[in-house]
Amino acid sequence: MTQTRAAGAVEGQEFSYRPLIWLAVATFSMGIDGYVLAGLLPQIAGDLHVTAAAAGQLMSVFAFTAALAGPVLGTLTSRWERRTTIGLALGVFVLGNLIVGLAQNYPMALGGRVIAALGGSLLNAAVIAYALALTPIAHHGKALSFVLGGWMTATALGVPVGLVIGQSSWRFPMIMVAVVGTIALVGILLRLPQLHLPGGSLVERLRPLGQPRLLAGLLVTTGILCSSYACFTYATLILGPHFHAKWAIIVIMFGYGVASMAGNAVTGRLVDKFSAIRVLTVVLIGLLLNAVFGLVALMFAPAAVAAVWGLIWFFSAGVGNGGGAVPQQARLASMAPDSAAIVMALNGSAISLGSALGSGLGGVALTAGSSPNGLLGVSAGILVITVVLHWIVSRSKPAVVA
Template sequence: MDKRVFFLMIVSFVIGMVELIISGILDLIAEDLHISLGQAGHLITIFSLIFAVASPILLMMTAKIERKKLTLISLLVFLFGNITTVFAANYSILFTGRIITAISGALLIILCLVMAPSLVEPKYRGRAIGIVSMGVSGSLVLGVPLGLFLGNIYGWRAPFVLITLLTVLSIIGVYYLMDKIDPKPAVPLRIQLATLKSQKVSFAHATTFLYMTGHTVLYAYLKPYIQTTTGMESSWIGVVYFLFGIAAVCGGGIGGTMADILGARRTIIIAIIGLGVVLLTLPFTTPVLALFLIGLMIWGMLSWLISPAMQSYLIETSPETSEIQQSLSNSSLHFGIAFGAVVGGIVIERASIIQTPTIGGVFIILSLLTAGLSIRSRVVSLDQKQKIAQ
């Protein structure tokens, strides 16, 4: 495996940390800037929405720019956004900093995902994507406890100081370690958009959205769910999140390896069935703590196992528009996270938090349906896409 792929994993981890690292220190931000907790929460919402929408748009706008150069420019913008965040004197400046980091971060994550498979032989493509996915998943699940730890000791700006320093190191690393990577030949926008009319592609994106929705319905409210069903003390919940995070990071690597060995299609189906079984049976394991923790770690692994397999599947399905498909898949993932949090909140308000795993399992079953429809649909050739676009 090309060592540069592991470097891209580190870069993706640094970028991904910014999204959720703030959630553990919202109260500290609210107190320091004299704003409500709800206003502080908007800093997460705006980031996630921009992150989901911006990546495909920016990828198309920058399609002709050499990839190393584009990565360096994006990292410099990302650095500026984090510096703005560190020195934010009020809410408006902090909000602006979040917008800047979201826009640049969205492009950087997808650049890491599309560059990684181009650095290795086709037979290692899934593993390369899986390694980068380990960085993304690791940042999303480990960012919260890391932000909480640094924020409580040194103040809410400390996590962003760390990210700023890591970004500087990433810029140096990209400049000296990465070779120039020419962009793929540009495919007209109308043809790229025409691929979404293909059931094989559209159902694949729907699968990612539904899968992550089902996962997030419970994960977004995991702490109160654990406290309600197991009576676990708050001091131990941080350990649970850490175990879940380790499992999720491993899931990205395992998913990439499985996609290379078993094939992307089989890996996707295995991940969906496995996650559905875990979520639907998890409520029955809460009386036995050891069994519950085992189920939790299997869930953590499966939650990110599908991502590299789906990326590989999309590359196989539409190789000439693979970059935009990977970007749209990343957007589907983040929209699923946002929608799952909303659905979970509705379940808690109108039913009970105990029902969140079951509702999450329903979305996983729906994702199995869309995955099957995608796999059974025929591949649309480039000539056919051109006809559809006309």
């Protein structure tokens, strides 16, 4: 394979989805991993003899590990050829999922999640940076939408399939993640061109955090994911009382995935036509209103109305959460165009941190006595803070570099 450098790709005028296909398959495997456990918490809790809240922490420990490890691993491998880096990260991710799938106790499952997170944290940033480097600037929105579309497709296709086979054993979906990840690994090593990006030290990677505007922008990412995972991690507990059949939850998860794909596809095209800030503003306000109306309906409406509105809330949240990724990442990349790869790595940590905080806060709220429906109130509170922070970032002016 010939080696490719980022500069040539950015300066080119042509755009092709072909080099991005295997990256999308990789994010597809990550998407299954990121969402399927939420639909299997009762089975996991029963098999590993822990509470549902403790089972939810399998998602939290993954996210916390990824948040802390992302910048460090990204720095240690920054001078490596990118295809090799992606392949190594994906291999570690696959290994971690195999360990979880074979775990005989809760500590072993936690250890597997840590290993998977080490690979996933490096994989996420490397994939996004690779996609941006190979894509002309004018098409960054479409490129991000396509690659992240693998994640969204996983929620629509991979997660329902995982939940179906997970009815026999929650371990089978973990094996499925490993299989899909292995397929992506083979495709990446055989089909992707080599790519070298500028390396850097940990200090250089963390330097963007010295810009208050960019730091606040990264916290917007954390807020979006925190509000999402506070509810999504425990979606089966929120919706389960209204939909008792096992197949119902599978269908609902499928609907969430389709909604996420739709949101991702629409905003990916809108970002290339309109301001990323405007698109993100609409998404955030929509998510906040959806959480508030969903909370009121689930807490106070008659059972039949609450069931219907619960679906409306969940699917609308899917549209918003899927649609927020592209404009947010495009906005962050525009804040520091010369450090896009570094910013995307930090954004990956912000995503993981938000996921961990959301899952953790949801678990704490349940342990403290909150009803599952009350988690929508937790989500709404987080979104209020996030919207205010987004407004401050949007109103602030870029720092002048001397």
